[in-house]
Amino acid sequence: MGKARSVATSALWVAAAIATIGALVNLRMNYDSKLAPFLVSGRIGEAVVARAFVVTVGTVELAAATSAQDDPEEITLKSLSSAGVWVVVHLRLDARLAPISLLTANLQTSDGYAYAAAGPRVQGAGNLAYSRKLLNLKTTQPGLANDGLLLFEVPRARLAGLHLQVSQASGGAKLDSLADIDLGIDAAKAVDLLEHIAPLLTVRGDEP
Amino acid sequence: MDSRIATVFDEERAWLKAWRIWTTALLLAVLVASIVWAFGGFAAVTRKDLPIIAAGDRLVTDDWILQPLRSTLASTNAMGRPAPEGAAFLILEAVVENRTRNSRSDVDTAVRWLDPSKDGAAAASRAGTEADSVILLRDPSFGALLHPGLPERIALSWQVPVTTVVAESQQWLLLGRTWVPKDRLNGGGNWLNRRALARAKLAVDDVRARDSAP
DSSP: OHHHHHHHHHHHHHHHHHHHHHHHHHHSOOHHHHTOOEEEEEETTSEEEOSSEEEEEEEEEEEEEEEEESSTTOOOOOOEEEEEEEEEEEEEEEESSSOEEOSEEEEEOTTSOEEEOOOBSSOSTTOHHHHHHBTTSOEEOBTOOEEEEEEEEEOGGGOTTOEEEEESSSTTTTTSEEEEEEOOOOHHHHHHHHHTOBSOEEEETTOO | OOHHHHHHHHHHHHHHHHHHHHHHHHHHHHHHHHHHHHTTTTGGGOOOOOOEEOTTOOEEOSSEEEEEEEEEEESBOTTOOBOOTTEEEEEEEEEEEEOSSBOBOOGGGSEEEOOTTTOTTGGGOSOOEEOSEEEESSOTTBOOOBOBTOOEEEEEEEEEETTOOOOSEEEEEEEEEEEESSOTTTSSOEEEEEEEEEEEEEEEEEOHHHHTOO
């Protein structure tokens, strides 16, 4: 009887230890939280100062299709449509400390979806305009601000409440600044933008 | 006590002890197996015949909607790049839709060609070969970044030796993953447990002669 009680007591201790370890695993802060980016919030038109860069969003427009014109004399342009709409964000980027590239550039929707900035598969010949204007493809040097744009494809139903999130760090900008900019699109503005959607946005490589 | 009786008692005790040990071991084994079974641990080793889907059928996984459309053996890929000397492209066209919450460019991990030359029992194999390239057919010059809720027509291509005898039909494994809100490694959410969910079986149209036509 004494032996059975001893075994039962040991079993209870083991069960309690397992339950404690399980509770600790479930309660501890996870890596996503530990390595979360430092959010620097701002609004459209404001200079948002992150650790390594300053970003200012100028305007936002919609386009049904995009095309690129490398040469002003180029006549035949291949346009690229979308199953959603193209959200075109015009912005200025300045590096504060060292040359930077925007390795994270997303549009965050109000219901938790993240749409990454698009771009050509290969930069250079045939894609000069995109290479010159899309800030997710360029390197920005300190003191030499770049004016450019970011192209996103987003479903029409997810336009309201969009935030632009950019960082020089990849993979969710862990432990680095993440600039979070409210694009100021409420439901009424989304309808207005859709009513005035440009049929075609041409990115011109010859423009400054 | 008679020594013979003492011996009998000793044997009885030894037998009883052995019986207890084996009974305890058996109960523990049953308990462990029950726990493993309850948490789905045997699912990974339970080989089931995967459903076969045909051209035009849709497979809805947790992370993708995959709809294989057609397959060709071509001398150029979807970007018009000719195959290297002595090679051809096996191309699978499909409509895919990203069901996760983030833009992704890893649809090549969800479709694997069951190369018959690598595995005689390819149809039953759980392995397979990932595509050499994924091309957005809407505009091949743009990267195949697939956005949530926006279906895309893509071409997955495998470079194969021109001497490869491609059968009239080929098979591909279609794989899916499960969203785990809190994984056991770091407590964060993750797409895990990639597993084959179906096989796609499509006729292969050899268009190499058409590609090389002037």
